[in-house]
Amino acid sequence: EVQLVESGGGLVQPGRSLKLSCAASGFTFSNYYMAWVRQAPKKGLEWVATISTSGSRTYYPDSVKGRFTISRDNAKSSLYLQMNSLKSEDTATYYCARHTYFDYWGQGVMVTVSS
Amino acid sequence: DVVMTQTPVSLSVSLGGQVSISCRSSQSLVHNNGNTYLSWYLQKPGQSPQLLIYKVSNRFSGISDRFSGSGSGTDFTLKISRVEPDDLGVYYCGQGTQYPLTFGSGTKLEIK
Numbered sequence: 631e632v633q634l635v636e637s638g639g640g641l642v643q644p645g646r647s648l649k650l651s652c653a654a655s656g657f658t659f660s661n662y663y664m665a666w667v668r669q670a671p672k673k674g675l676e677w678v679a680t681i682s683t684s685g686s687r688t689y690y691p692d693s694v695k696g697r698f699t700i701s702r703d704n705a706k707s708s709l710y711l712q713m714n715s716l717k718s719e720d721t722a723t724y725y726c727a728r729h730t731y732f733d734y735w736g737q738g739v740m741v742t743v744s745s
Numbered sequence: 746d747v748v749m750t751q752t753p754v755s756l757s758v759s760l761g762g763q764v765s766i767s768c769r770s771s772q773s774l775v776h777n778n779g780n781t782y783l784s785w786y787l788q789k790p791g792q793s794p795q796l797l798i799y800k801v802s803n804r805f806s807g808i809s810d811r812f813s814g815s816g817s818g819t820d821f822t823l824k825i826s827r828v829e830p831d832d833l834g835v836y837y838c839g840q841g842t843q844y845p846l847t848f849g850s851g852t853k854l855e856i857k
Contacts, residue, residue, distance in 0.1 A: 665846075667794075675786075675794065675837055677846040691845040730841055731784050731799040738793055 632656040632734045634726045639739035642716055652709040652726030652736055659707035663729035666700060666711050668722035669738075676722075679711060680729055694720075716743045747772050747840050751849035758828050759857045766852045768821045768838035775818065775842070782841035785814055785823045788851075789834040797836075798823065830856055 638650040650666070666678040679700035680689040688700050699712040709726055723738040748771040758764045766785075774781045785798040796805045798814035801821060811826045825832055833856050838849040 674850050675839070675848040677848070680844075680846070689844050725793055730782070731796055731805075732786070732794070732839065732841075733796045733799070733805060735793040735795065 632728070634728070634734055634736035636724065636726050636736045636739040639724065639741045641742045641744065643745050644716060644718060644743055646716055647712070647714045648716060648741060649713070650711040650724055650726075650739060650741070652711075654707045654709065654726075654728075657728075659702075660704040664700075664702060664709045665727050665729045665732065666709075667725045667727050667732065667735075668720075668741075669725070670719075670722040673722075678724070681709070713741070716741075718743050746845055747774070747843060747847050749838055749840060749847050749849040751836075751838055751852050753852060754850075755853040755855065757855045757857050760828055760830065762828050763824065763826045764828060764854065766823045766825075766836055766838075768816075768823070768849050770819045770821075770840055772843075773818050774821075774840050781817065783814075783816070783821050784839045784841065785812075786837045786839060786848075787832075787834050788837065789831075792834075794837065825854075828854075828856065832856075 633655045635653045642648045665680040668678050681700045685702050697715045701710045721743045725738045726736040728734045750769045752767045783801050786794040788794040802814045813824045835851040835853050837851050
């Protein structure tokens, strides 16, 4: 059974940093692109980042480019999202999802950016 | 960026009825490799989104045949037949053809 379990969320002040983790199991992690998708409270879905199987290629929307960094450790079947210079508009539930079709999602982790 | 426009914003249906949700993209979703990466997701209340349909018309594993997807180019439709109570939630379309990946704003399905 495919499982994706996020961790690392919480309350953080604007301008500070936070790192999310996603532990994957039930499939060969190194064979799949992986992604982060977020959902602000009562809002729709927004793609945040994608990483290739080896980690050599990463993709971001303009809204987070230069502030967020996606990475992975295939030996640990883990995905990460380093979030720097956080803004109030980054407040959201962050989901780890398996690319290409976002066929599996984690349960999500809440990130609140507030002073 | 590809803008995904979903209609209607919400709809109400009786149990056993049928509904259609439209999703239009601002650009063709046909990839250079010939595939069309248009997916449909359902987010039930309090849950993570789940994949229903991928590449326009392919049902994901375990998804009922009451769900069907169709369309091409920029115009796509999700149909739900014989609506059941468990179908309520917000439906999203999403495109994976070009970066940045984008989603529609969602269609809320309520049961009468």
